[in-house]
Amino acid sequence: MRSTMRAVEFQEYGDPEVLKVVTAEVPEPGPGQVTIDAAYVGVNFADVKARAEGYRVDSLPYRPGLEVSGRIRAVGDGVPDLRPGQEVAALVGGGAYAEVVLADHTTVFPLPEGLDLPTAATLPTVVPTVHALLHEVGRLRAGETVLVHGAAGGIGTVAGQLARAAGAGAVYGVASSAGKAEYALKHGYDEVFTADSFPEEVRRATGGRGVDLVLDPVGGETLRRGLDALAVFGRLVSFGNASGAEPWRVGQPELYAEGRSVAGFSILTLAQSAPDALRALAERAFRTVTDGTVRLPVTAEFPLSDAAGAHRLLGGRSSTGKLVLRVAD
Ligand SMILES: NC(=O)c1ccc[n+]([C@@H]2O[C@H](COP(=O)([O-])OP(=O)(O)OC[C@H]3O[C@@H](n4cnc5c(N)ncnc54)[C@H](OP(=O)(O)O)[C@@H]3O)[C@@H](O)[C@H]2O)c1
Incomplete structure (x- = not known):
């Protein structure tokens, strides 16, 4: 298996151009964690705020990204219900702008039936x-x-x-x-x-x-x-x-x-303070997607390497619905 991957990070706060493609180590899951081969990444306003003004950024360089869809790559100890190859969507505290994403198993959800991977990337938040x-x-x-x-x-x-x-x-x-x-x-x-x-x-x-x-x-x-x-x-x-x-x-x-x-x-914050409550909430909420009550509106797709393009659209107040990053070239 390869040991490096592409990711998008910024070294300084500023305009979308501070987002750079870097080569990074592929993460390995620790106890209670999984890694995901990312297919699509949902873009959130919080990513724009992180890049522009350091919202929820602990240290630089920082890799944004709060939600991802893809397939489980590897499973750490103490993860009962997920297996490699399974299609999932995950909420993470950051770091989803990457080919491989590390996630705590409590916020990784098997893909609801009938949901495609681009749309699934917008499900977790x-x-x-x-x-x-x-x-x-x-x-x-x-x-x-x-x-x-x-x-x-x-x-x-x-x-x-x-x-x-x-x-x-x-x-x-x-x-x-x-x-x-x-x-x-x-x-x-x-x-x-x-x-x-x-x-x-x-x-x-x-x-x-x-x-x-x-x-x-x-x-x-x-x-x-x-x-x-x-x-x-x-x-x-x-x-x-x-x-x-x-x-x-x-x-x-x-x-x-x-x-x-x-x-x-x-x-x-709920994911950190009350993960069980978040999980129960997510399961209730996802039913509104599987039963057709809600359609998730993906309006534009950008390659991971053009995360800046997605940030320009969202940060410029000219986007509607949800934007996603496509991870494969
Ligand atoms: N607390 C949570 O758990 C949670 C979770 C997800 C998102 N959020 C928050 O929910 C909001 C929407 O998130 P999203 O990712 O779905 O983004 P979004 O709504 O797709 O895009 C950002 C929104 O913010 C508005 N906006 C941008 N700059 C603004 C400004 N200076 N003053 C007032 N409004 C401004 C824009 O609306 P107009 O151009 O129409 O004004 C636009 O709808 C964000 O504020 C985000 O931080 C919170």
């Missing part, structure tokens, strides 16, 4: 995250109304579909262009607003009542204005900080008067 945002954390009930920021993105397109499938009374989105709004409207949204005017548009669309649930990956001023768009007893789930704003603080004035709640979610 988006579907469990959206399921958690709407159900476990957001506690959405049938008939309630939902507002989702970033409605045309990877998370947003699945959130629209899953909210509708959960029987939401109305699903509203926020997106930064007319093209993105049009795309989101095909993925479960009733109406899509701009970031400037969403609080007023929500009031108009709900007859002044506000929405029951806001999903906020933007933070800062958007989060604060999202609270004002909530109905009495409404919930806001914060799950990102795309705006790069200072950490938010919410207290009694915003919460007491109308019984509002603010909650948070991070799939990567």
